[in-house]
Amino acid sequence: MAPIGVQLQIDDHHVMIDNGILQVTLSNPEGIVTGVRYNSLDNVLEVLDNENQRGYWDVVWSALDGSGKTGIFEVIRATSFNVIVESEELVEVSFSRPWDPSLKGKFVPLNIDKRFILLRGCSGFYTYAIYEHLGSRESQAFSLGETRVAFKLRKDKFQYMAVDDDRRRYMPLPDDRLPGRGQPLAYPEAVLLVNPVEDAFKGEVDDKYQYTCENRNLMVHGWISNDPAVGFWQITPSDEFRTGGPLKQNLCSHVGPTCLAVFVGAHYAGDDLIPKFGQGEPWKKVFGPVFIYLNTVAGEEDPLTLWDDAKRQMMVEVSSWPYSFPSSEDFPKSNQRGNVNGKLLIHDRFVHDHDMPTNGAYVGLATPGEAGSWQRECKDYQFWTETCENGDFSIKNIRTGTYNLYAWVPGFLGDYRNEVAITITPGCNINVGTLIYEPPRNGPTLWEIGIPDRSAAEFYVPDPNPQYVNKLFLDQPKNKFRQYGLWERYGELYPQEDLVFTVGESDYSKDWFYAQVPRKKEDKSYEGTTWQIKFKLENIQRSATYILRIALAGASLAELQVRVNDRNKPRPLFTTGLIGRDNAIPRHGIHGLYWLYSVDVLGSLLLEGDNTFYLTQTRSQSPFQAIMYDYIRLEGPNPKAKI
Structure with missing residues (x-):
């Protein structure tokens, strides 16, 4: 039987999107995800939490105008709701909040448009957002310490977490971190479980930082409920909108049960990875889409196999990137992007007389800068790949713009930068030929x-x-x-x-x-x-x-x-x-x-x-x-x- 069409229901305080597989409920007009109905669960999100603390976009920002307002945490609450697309095949809705000078000091000085998409027959939903800092004199100077999407799941159901094949397990409960059950250690995030609800966790340390991932490996993570058998997964099919390149480390899932998609953050880098915007500095960036995938098993199948299915779905999402269905003109489709290919060899005469292929080298396009500047770049987009055995590389689906080509080679010191800037235009296929990296070397x-x-x-x-x-x-x-x-x-x-x-x-x-x-x-x-x-x-x-x-x-x-x-x-x-x-x-x-x-x-x-x-x-x-x-x-x- 063909899947039913997507339905949209709007009332004074909520927006509901339903495709017969799951139903997503958002607050109107704030755009907070208040509920996700799936399988036999009326809501996979934590029903004990206030509605605005279940599924949300947030920022941490600081004013750069001498006002002293720093480290302000803000859940993004929109002020306007609009239907972008409504059909049986797809519903896309927008929750936006424009910024004007009257909001100075109260909210992050950005125009923010949060989007949510549900497709026919799809066991999950997509979310992305367009952030814009206006190029006007009234636009406030600020820094963006963090932005992300967060989901808080039902703690009575979701108790098995998977971050990668080696880091998956039944987790302590949030209650285990409370006074009397958990003893804080050198910093608040680390807690020694002295009297946990489940004795099996007694004597263990729980610390969310033990589950962080590098961008290059942070593609799917989430949680499993055994009864009913439900998996909740956050899938990031592309790194292009995350800051700091492939080695940047971010939080993902941790006790809560919490599931995060972090786009900008200073963890493992510090102030270097906090973008700063001057008064009137124009900037616009699309974060996402990321895919929130829900799955279940048939019959008596082990619920823990949902992790394997989530990894398979991740590969499906990667192969579909860039998605064809987001409506925003700020998210370019495949035919609006370009491609770059070439070969990277390495020359170190104290290792070998001839140029050597760079199997497994990282090659990427990022904002023009000095060699290695990509690891501190935090305003624009980056596109990375690895070289094949003979040094060949291909970077696909690059957004239009001007970039430098950067590289680094495991086993060799330093950073490569091609001095010739590369301009990407829609549909271009640029062959940069054979590039030679000579790593730092003076003598044997x-x-x-x-x-x-x-x-x-x-x-x-x-x-x-x-x-x-x-x-x-x-x-x-x-x-x-x-x-x-x-x-x-x-x-x-x-x-x-x-x-x-x-x-x-x-x-x-x-x-x-x-x-x-x-x-x-x-x-x-x-x-x-x-x-x-x-x-x-x-x-x-x-x-x-x-x-x-x-x-x-x-x-x-x-x-x-x-x-x-x-x-x-x-x-x-x-x-x-x-x-x-x-x-x-x-x-x-x-x-x-x-x-x-x-x-x-x-x-x-x-x-x-x-x-x-x-x-x-x-x-x-x-x-x-x-x-x-x-x-x-x-x-x-x-x-x-x-x-």
């Missing part, structure tokens, strides 16, 4: 520590304190870094003296701690730490220059100083100065933003035989002022350089 590798992959995952990640575990990660070596409190383990391993790494003897997977954190002293204060790299050199060219490459996987209000063969020298050979606000360590991240430094080391500073680099992280007001290393390499002098 004398020694190296780690793998240049923008992550500290290859280094030593300690076992968690048995008092603070998440059992999910106990048998998952690749997720070990997600355990709570690992930063405290450094002081236990090195109570008096700091880490010493001896090139040729030490193993970085066992002997290089994943993060250079301050040490806690007996009086509970903290002190900076100095790590040593000991190495031997022979036949030193005293008038030549050696290069120490230091790639950081993250930094948070830290300062790295480098000294050579004299740890007490008043002035370091090099200092980063105060850098970073990614706060990745307490948020269980194995990286934040990427930093690359090249330190000139004169041969006259080195000794025949034994040498030592002293790496000091000086800042120590909190346990989280720290850095994570990605990779360190000492290069010999350039053999072609004149001595």
Whole structure:
């Protein structure tokens, strides 16, 4: 039997869209999702919550006009409702709120148009929004700290969460985080479950940051109800509208049960990823569409198989991108977009005489800027892909505009940027030919520590304190870094003296701690730490220059100083100065933003035989002022350089 047509019902306070599979109810004219009826559940959203706290778009914003209004959380409540399309095949509705000077200081200074779409025969609904900052003198200057879509599900039903294949489990209840049941730890998001409703969770740590994902992997996540068997999933088929590129990390699902689609956020990056808009600066961006998918099983089938079905549906949505059905002219369809293809090779004469293919390199288009600027870009769109075995790449469905082409290659340092800007026009197919990336290199590798992959995952990640575990990660070596409190383990391993790494003897997977954190002293204060790299050199060219490459996987209000063969020298050979606000360590991240430094080391500073680099992280007001290393390499002098 053919699926029934989509029906729209409008009354004074609610709008209901029904296609016979599910019914979506929104407040009129605010545009808050107050109910989703599916299967035998009259509402999958938390009925105990106020209607305006169930399914909503929100922002966190700050005024930049000296008024002092900062960090304002606002659920977007529209003031006008309109039907965009109404047919048996599709209903699209709009909930909008224009901004004018009379609203200054009261609401985020944006025109916002929230859209919701329901299709015939579709087991889910779509939502997207158009944000616009007007290019007029009256338009207020502000920064956008966060924007997202949030759904709060019924806690009595949705108790199994899936973020990826390795992070899925029955979860503690929201009540377990309340006083008497949960004990707050170093920060409010982390709670030790001391008296949970279910004894099985006793002694575990619950922390939403343990379930964050990188954009490149954040495509489907959600929750499962066993009785009735219902899955609720948030599917993001494209990264183009999320900020910070493929490695940016965002929250997704966590205890609540909460399901999020985050588009702009400062987590794991800090202020660098907060877009700032001047007075009268014109800007418009479409966030989404994202797909809210609901599914069920037949007969006695295991409800947990709904996760596998959600992954299949995610692939269907990806193959359908860009969607053909959104009505807004601000969302271009496939024939209004362009494509770019080419080949990326890498040239490092100290690795191979010939250009090498870049299998698995990341190639992307983003706003014109400096090499690597894409990871801090937070106003416009980005489009990324990976190279094939021979270095070929193809980036499809790019919005019109002017971009730089960027790339980075796992296994090699640095960032590539093609100096020639690329202008995308509707229907274009641009072949950029063969591009050659020459990574930073001055001379041969004398020694190296780690793998240049923008992550500290290859280094030593300690076992968690048995008092603070998440059992999910106990048998998952690749997720070990997600355990709570690992930063405290450094002081236990090195109570008096700091880490010493001896090139040729030490193993970085066992002997290089994943993060250079301050040490806690007996009086509970903290002190900076100095790590040593000991190495031997022979036949030193005293008038030549050696290069120490230091790639950081993250930094948070830290300062790295480098000294050579004299740890007490008043002035370091090099200092980063105060850098970073990614706060990745307490948020269980194995990286934040990427930093690359090249330190000139004169041969006259080195000794025949034994040498030592002293790496000091000086800042120590909190346990989280720290850095994570990605990779360190000492290069010999350039053999072609004149001595």
